[in-house]
Amino acid sequence: MTAQPATPTVSSATGPTTGRPAPVADWITIPELYTDPFPSFERLRAEGGVHWVPAIGRYLITSYDAVHDTELDQETFSANEQGSLMIRAMGHSMLRKDDPEHHIERRAWQPALKPSAIKRTWHAMFERTARRCLADFQAKGPGADLVWDFAAPYAAESLRAVTGLHNVTSADLQR
Structure with a gap:
């Protein structure tokens, strides 16, 4: 499990970057996420759209506005996660790339969708x-x-x- 630094430090292609602190949702448990995640999601949305969840070692983004904002802030919220199991298992796919590399691959399949x-x-x-x-x-x-x-x-x-x-x-x- 990864502990959250004092401010969100998210790996990017150019190295770690630091942004504003995210609230820590240390009250969330994995069993409750499996049983019924919706009360947790409602609370997370009410408290703000981005939270660090120590139980899963990840940020949860729970509102449209927060998804939109984090999508546009690739420096703080990079898809290019260092040590990613996905990268180790599947290679460096577009799911773990930021623009402009992501855009190049997205252009190839976008017409089909x-x-x-x-x-x-x-x-x-x-x-x-x-x-x-x-x-x-x-x-x-x-x-x-x-x-x-x-x-x-x-x-x-x-x-x-x-x-x-x-x-x-x-x-x-x-x-």
Whole structure:
């Protein structure tokens, strides 16, 4: 587990940078995030959009405005995380790059995910997946959870299909 410095120090391609302090949400536990994260997310949003969460060794960003602001501040909130498990496991993909390197790779795949391309290419697959996930959700009955029993499998299966990860299951992606 990584402890947060006095001010957020986030690694970037050019080295560590320091920004303003982020509140520490040391009251969050991993079991409660698995059980029901929404009360924690509500509290985090009420207290401000960016928090350091020691239990997971990560910042949680919980509001649209905070996501927008951190996305524009790549110096403080760099995607180029040093020591990233993702980089070690998959190589330095665009998910762990900032602009301008990220923009170069994004330009290559962006046309395939424009609304017209999605409608033409992916709409039928998304609809089939939604119908299958909805049937599974309904079969679980009154105790079914909308997020865990419908939304998460739907998102994972859609991601699996779009990315071509046919050698994994949607459960693998959800984990």
